[in-house]
Structures are given as structure tokens and as C-alpha cells.
Amino acid sequence: MLCVVNTSAEELRRIALQHFARIGFAGASLNAIAEEAGLSKSSVLYHYSSKEALLAAAVEPAVDRLAEVIEGFTRTGRGAMDDEFVQRFVDLLLSHRLEVHVFINQGQSLADIPAIQRANALIQRLGDAVTDHIPTVRDRIRFGVALGGAAYVLVAAAQWSSEPLDDLDETRAALVDTITTLLADLPVSSAATA
Amino acid sequence: MLCVVNTSAEELRRIALQHFARIGFAGASLNAIAEEAGLSKSSVLYHYSSKEALLAAAVEPAVDRLAEVIEGFTRTGRGAMDDEFVQRFVDLLLSHRLEVHVFINQGQSLADIPAIQRANALIQRLGDAVTDHIPTVRDRIRFGVALGGAAYVLVAAAQWSSEPLDDLDETRAALVDTITTLLADLPVSSAATA
DNA sequence: ACCCTACCTGTCCGATCGGTCAGATTCCTG
DNA sequence: CAGGAATCTGACCGATCGGACAGGTAGGGT
Numbered sequence: 001m002l003c004v005v006n007t008s009a010e011e012l013r014r015i016a017l018q019h020f021a022r023i024g025f026a027g028a029s030l031n032a033i034a035e036e037a038g039l040s041k042s043s044v045l046y047h048y049s050s051k052e053a054l055l056a057a058a059v060e061p062a063v064d065r066l067a068e069v070i071e072g073f074t075r076t077g078r079g080a081m082d083d084e085f086v087q088r089f090v091d092l093l094l095s096h097r098l099e100v101h102v103f104i105n106q107g108q109s110l111a112d113i114p115a116i117q118r119a120n121a122l123i124q125r126l127g128d129a130v131t132d133h134i135p136t137v138r139d140r141i142r143f144g145v146a147l148g149g150a151a152y153v154l155v156a157a158a159q160w161s162s163e164p165l166d167d168l169d170e171t172r173a174a175l176v177d178t179i180t181t182l183l184a185d186l187p188v189s190s191a192a193t194a
Numbered sequence: 195m196l197c198v199v200n201t202s203a204e205e206l207r208r209i210a211l212q213h214f215a216r217i218g219f220a221g222a223s224l225n226a227i228a229e230e231a232g233l234s235k236s237s238v239l240y241h242y243s244s245k246e247a248l249l250a251a252a253v254e255p256a257v258d259r260l261a262e263v264i265e266g267f268t269r270t271g272r273g274a275m276d277d278e279f280v281q282r283f284v285d286l287l288l289s290h291r292l293e294v295h296v297f298i299n300q301g302q303s304l305a306d307i308p309a310i311q312r313a314n315a316l317i318q319r320l321g322d323a324v325t326d327h328i329p330t331v332r333d334r335i336r337f338g339v340a341l342g343g344a345a346y347v348l349v350a351a352a353q354w355s356s357e358p359l360d361d362l363d364e365t366r367a368a369l370v371d372t373i374t375t376l377l378a379d380l381p382v383s384s385a386a387t388a
Numbered sequence: 389a390c391c392c393t394a395c396c397t398g399t400c401c402g403a404t405c406g407g408t409c410a411g412a413t414t415c416c417t418g
Numbered sequence: 419c420a421g422g423a424a425t426c427t428g429a430c431c432g433a434t435c436g437g438a439c440a441g442g443t444a445g446g447g448t
Contacts, residue, residue: 023300030407039427047425104350105299137361137364145343146339148350151346152339156298170332174331177336182339223435224437234396235436237395237396237397240397
């Protein structure tokens with residue numbers, strides 16, 4: 001026990017996250033995860049008491065970051081739809097795209113897992129805040145396309161392209177630019193492009 | 195055999211599609227699908243020879259439509275990024291959002307199924323066409339956010355909201371408007387907003 | 389009446405699932 | 419060196435998976 005953070009546990013978390021994102025939580029098997037990590041299924045269940053615990057450990061850091069971002073948005077009210085929120089959101093996607101992909105696409109079927117439940121509540125809160133501030137269907141869809149599309153692009157890039165993020169800074173800038181463009185006309189984003 | 199299209203088979207297709215979209219193909223069980231349809235697992239395997247065949251039947255019509263839309267886009271070349279393509283795409287999403295959700299999010303893990311393979315090839319072809327016509331990373335991401343975001347919004351609406359599409363016409367108009375806005379600056383869409 | 393087809397079912401099978409447990413191995417610490 | 423915690427493993431369990439198979443039932447055409 002020399003390491004502060006166990007290397008096997010951390011590698012398992014990484015591999016498991018890829019499996020959960022690729023074939024879904026229900027479809028992923030502890031055996032396959034263990035095999036890719038060079039361990040046995042028993043060793044996986046030694047580091048994480050259950051499959052659900054493994055999922056929780058895999059997504060929890062991302063949920064914490066999401067909580068910070070969304071809380072920073074809802075706390076300051078409607079004036080918060082500025083460049084800072086967009087940049088925080090894009091950075092969250094860039095550093096935790098697999099986790100976001102998991103609780104975006106499997107959030108409903110995994111609602112009984114506390115960590116996922118927390119993520120669902122956060123997204124729900126963001127949606128409610130948007131619904132309150134943005135009255136028209138058009139603007140609400142614009143908001144959804146902006147944030148959802150950004151999330152999709154990163155996941156799709158990871159799926160269909162061999163080298164998705166070779167130019168990370170340019171990708172980040174392009175995402176911020178795109179979202180800002182879509183949110184510029186929204187009533188809630190008076191200071192967006194200023 | 196009075197019906198031209200078997201009612202049980204069609205209802206199974208519908209229910210199975212919901213299960214595949216919600217918990218993934220690997221996680222969905224024939225038992226659960228059969229139970230929701232009021233049948234036994236054996237009856238499911240009578241109408242569809244295997245689980246994969248059920249998936250293929252569930253997504254195949256949507257893949258056919260996708261082929262038409264993408265073929266119409268790539269055939270006419272770069273000038274095709276007009277309102278007509280956007281409208282066709284939005285209509286495809288509105289009428290087949292569950293199917294699109296399936297082969298967008300599980301296309302890689304289900305690549306050995308012919309129908310999914312066909313969908314993957316189509317999306318790949320669309321991506322290649324975009325990559326050829328759109329040189330800069332910024333514009334490519336803009337394109338991905340537009341189409342991916344539109345797909346995401348409909349799926350997310352189905353997941354988080356109880357009544358997602360009460361105002362279908364307005365939703366359609368808003369999606370077309372949003373995508374057109376994002377694609378207006380792209381070099382390939384000279385006739386987009388004209 | 390007959391059969392034939394469509395439709396549905398229960399039973400059984402091998403494989404795999406997540407999870408438990410007892411024991412082996414390693415490795416730091418005193 | 420001794421000992422104890424940390425790590426890892428194989429054997430095993432009940433449950434469930436997709437699928438094969440034989441049989442049962444209802445209806446329509448001859």
C-alpha cells in the first residue's frame with residue numbers, strides 16, 4: 001500500500017467507464033472489464049463491492065463537477081448565461097465526456113443508483129431553470145441543441161473517428177463559439193457575446 | 195392470417211424498440227419485451243427468429259429513410275445543404291427518434307448486425323462528405339452540433355419530459371430554424387437562408 | 389369432416405450473469 | 419524473521435440469458 005490511490009482500482013474505474021459507455025451498464029460484464037484489466041472478476045469485486053458501486057465510482061467525479069457548473073449557473077440567476085458558464089460547460093464535456101455520455105443516455109434506466117440520481121436531479125434543475133427563464137419553444141430547443149449537440153459531438157467523435165481530439169484547443173474554441181452563437185439570441189443571454 | 199401486417203409482430207417491434215433505446219440492446223431481455231406485449235418469450239422468437247433479427251426489424255425502416263435523406267444530400271453535391279435537406283433530416287428525427295437514438299449511441303457495439311452496419315456506413319458517408327466540403331474544425335463542429343444536437347433534443351425530451359412533443363409543428367419549425375442558423379455561416383450552405 | 393397453416397405456449401438446454409467465500413500470495417512493518 | 423493487512427484467485431451459487439424443440443389450439447379453405 002505505497003500508493004495513495006490504488007493503481008488497479010483506478011485502472012478498473014477507467015476501463016469500466018469505457019465499457020459502460022460503449023455497451024451500456026446492463027450489457028457490460030464484470031468478466032470483460034476484469035479481463036481487459038488483466039485481473040479476475042473476483043479482484044474487481046474486491047476493489048468495488050458491486051457492479052453498481054463500480055459505476056458510481058466511475059461517474060461520481062464527473063457528477064461533482066457537473067454540480068459545480070450547474071450550481072454556478074442557477075445560483076447567479078438569469079444573468080449567468082454568459083461566456084463563463086459556456087466555458088465551464090465545455091471544459092466539463094472535454095474532460096468527462098464518457099461520464100456525461102453515460103448519465104445522459106442511461107440516466108433513466110439507472111435512476112436507482114444514487115450517483116446517477118444526483119446527476120439526473122442536476123440536469124432536471126438545469127432544465128427547470130431554462131424552462132423558467134426561456135418562455136418560447138424555439139428558444140428552449142435552441143438551448144437544448146446547443147448543450148446537447150456539444151455533448152453529442154464529443155461522444156460521436158470518440159465513436160466514429162480514430163483520433164477525435166488531436167486539436168483540443170481548437171475543438172474547445174469551436175464548441176464555445178458554436179454554443180455562444182446559438183445562445184446569443186436568447187433573452188436570457190444578454191451578456192453572451194458582448 | 196387476415197391482416198396484411200401482423201398486429202402482434204408490429205406491436206413487438208414497437209415495444210422492443212423502446213426497450214433497446216432505454217436500456218440498450220445487450221441489456222434488454224426478450225422476456226421483458228414479451229411480458230410487456232402480453233406474450234411469452236417463445237412467441238417473440240416465433241415472429242422474429244432471434245434477438246438480432248428483432249433489432250434489425252425495429253430499425254430497418256428508419257435506416258431506409260436515412261439512406262434516402264443522406265443519398266439525396268451526397269448525390270447533389272455541396273449545394274444540397276439547403277432548407278430541403280434540413281427539413282428532410284428533421285422529419286426523419288421526428289418520426290424515427292428512437293431508432294436514430296439506437297444506432298447513434300449503440301452503432302459501434304452493434305456493428306456486426308447488418309442493419310446497424312448499413313446505418314453506420316451511411317453516417318460515415320455523411321461525415322466524409324462533410325469533412326471534404328468543410329475544411330475548418332470550427333465549421334465541422336458547427337455541423338456536428340447542429341445535427342447531433344437536434345437528434346439529442348428529441349431523445350432527451352422523450353427521456354426527461356412526460357409530454358415531449360405536444361406541439362409538434364412548433365418543435366419542427368424550431369429545429370429547422372436552429373439548424374439553419376448554425377449552418378448559415380458554413381461555406382457549403384450558400385443557399386441555406388437565402 | 390378433413391387438414392393445413394398461423395399462432396402461441398411450456399419445457400429444457402448450455403452459457404453467462406453478478407456475487408460469495410475460503411484460501412493463496414505478496415509485501416510492508418515491527 | 420514473524421505477522422498482519424492488502425491483494426488476488428478459483429470454485430461455487432442461484433438467477434437469468436438467448437435459443438431449440440415439441441406440442442397445443444383456433445380458424446379457414448377444400
